[in-house]
Amino acid sequence: MARRSKGRAINGIVLLDKPLEISSNQALQKVKGIFFANKAGHTGALDPLATGMLPVCLGEATKFSQFLLDADKTYLVTAKLGIRTATSDADGEVVETRDVNVTEQQFLDACEQFKGPIKQVPSMFSALKHQGKPLYYYARQGIDIPREARDITIYKLDVLRFEGDEVDMQVRCSKGTYIRSLVDDIGQLLGCGAYVAKLHRTEVADYPVDKMVSFEQLQQLRDAINVADDGDWSSLDAHLIPMDTAVAALNAVNLDEQQVHFFRQGQAVLSNHAPQDGFVRVYHQQEFLGVGQIDEQGKVAPKRLVVA
Numbered sequence: 001m002a003r004r005s006k007g008r009a010i011n012g013i014v015l016l017d018k019p020l021e022i023s024s025n026q027a028l029q030k031v032k033g034i035f036f037a038n039k040a041g042h043t044g045a046l047d048p049l050a051t052g053m054l055p056v057c058l059g060e061a062t063k064f065s066q067f068l069l070d071a072d073k074t075y076l077v078t079a080k081l082g083i084r085t086a087t088s089d090a091d092g093e094v095v096e097t098r099d100v101n102v103t104e105q106q107f108l109d110a111c112e113q114f115k116g117p118i119k120q121v122p123s124m125f126s127a128l129k130h131q132g133k134p135l136y137y138y139a140r141q142g143i144d145i146p147r148e149a150r151d152i153t154i155y156k157l158d159v160l161r162f163e164g165d166e167v168d169m170q171v172r173c174s175k176g177t178y179i180r181s182l183v184d185d186i187g188q189l190l191g192c193g194a195y196v197a198k199l200h201r202t203e204v205a206d207y208p209v210d211k212m213v214s215f216e217q218l219q220q221l222r223d224a225i226n227v228a229d230d231g232d233w234s235s236l237d238a239h240l241i242p243m244d245t246a247v248a249a250l251n252a253v254n255l256d257e258q259q260v261h262f263f264r265q266g267q268a269v270l271s272n273h274a275p276q277d278g279f280v281r282v283y284h285q286q287e288f289l290g291v292g293q294i295d296e297q298g299k300v301a302p303k304r305l306v307v308a
Contacts, residue, residue, distance in 0.1 A: 007038030008233070011059035011306070012240025017212040018046050018054040030215060031056045034222045035236065043068035043204065043246070044175075049091055052076075052201030053212055061243035063304040064291065067279075068246050072155065074172045074203035077196055079183045081165040084193035086139075088123055088180035098192045104162040110189050111157045111169075114182060119149035123181045152177045166197070205249065213239050243306075244281055244288040253280045253292065253300055260284045263292070268299035279303065 014035070018027050024045040032040035041062040043055045052075075057065045082100040085092030122135070130138065130145050138145050156172035171179060180196050187194025202209060218236065225231040251274075259269040263282065274280060274294055282289045282300060290305040 007032075008036050009059055010035060010037055010233075010237060010240065011061050011243050012057075012237070013061050013243060013246060014056045014058065014218075014239060015207055015212045015241065016054045016056050017214045018051055019215065020051055021048050023048050024054060027054055027215075028056055031218070032058070034215075034218045041065045043071075044073070046201060047089065047199070049089055049196075050199040050201065052199075053204050053207065053209070054201070055204055055207065055246075057243070057246070058240065059243075060306045061246060063306070064243060064246040067249075067291075068204060070175045071205035071249070072172060072174055072203075073177075073201060073205075074156075074170065075179055076160075076198075076200045076202055077169050077171060077179055077183065078198035079167045079169065079186070079194045080197040081167065081187060081190070081192050081194045083195055084184065084187060085195045087195075088184040089196040089199070092195070096193050100165045100192045102190050102192055104159070106190065107162060107167060107186075108159055110186050111159065113189065114186065115154050115157050117151065117153050120152050120176075120178065120181055120185070121149045122147050122176075123178050123184075150176055154182070172203075207241070207245070211239075211241060242288070247279075247281045247291055250279050250281045250291070251275050252283060254283050254285070255289070255300070257284070260289065263289065263300065263302055264305065266302055266305075268295050268297070268301035270297075270299050274298065274300050 014031055016027060016031055024042050028040055028042045035058060037058040039059050039062050041057045043057060043065045046054055055068055081102060082098055083094055084096040086095050135145055153174040156170060158170045159167060160170055161168035179199055183194050183196050221236040225233055253271050253274050255263055255269060255271060263269050277294045280292050280300060282292045288306060291303045292300040293303045295301045
């Protein structure tokens, strides 16, 4: 007998407004439980000390989470000058203190050097893997692992407030950017040191900020559902964003009925409207079928299929 899946087979994305002092995985499990979903995954971790937008994919949407991992992101960050910590945030041990003799113009000039395409060395307290374990596993044991600088892009680095030893900034950046490393690098360039005192993610890709929901909002809706009586989940499910929004940056290709049959069987199909290369989101009329990839013959080959 087939094993029965635990949870509801619902598909979509929840834009959680993650609170402080909870890990992304803990947040994911809590959202999964509230929705009683059979599958869940997040799209890029936020530190426990960071708040803000954490897209949580439910059901078939988990197949497209990688595309949101690759998306640009926007943060509001408060930098504290004059102190350097082991983790480059407020949770780390203070390793150095210096006088702050930095003007606002000097800070603005320093920021200019980090705009555009740059190289960044990831923090030892990041989740990057080394021999199957995250770097922070080694950092907590006092082991330093050599890291190669990675290519990132800082699209926007605006100073919103400069007051004594505190600076508020808005940062729009590419995937793989570590805000803690960015702030530490700016502090080192200025000679005074700096760490992240507050970090709030406001945007992932182009998802609307006003669609974010808190645990409290979701839990209130869940509490109103009489689960034992096979209650109505529609008020809670109304907060789900369609899963194809995770791949909205890709070109769209529409298939006819015959093409759909072969595409769902795992076969590449020829489409007159397909681009020359790359990934595409694939539809039949208004139905999202998944993500395809243009092969060497110009056909649309299935890459990630939605199971109806």
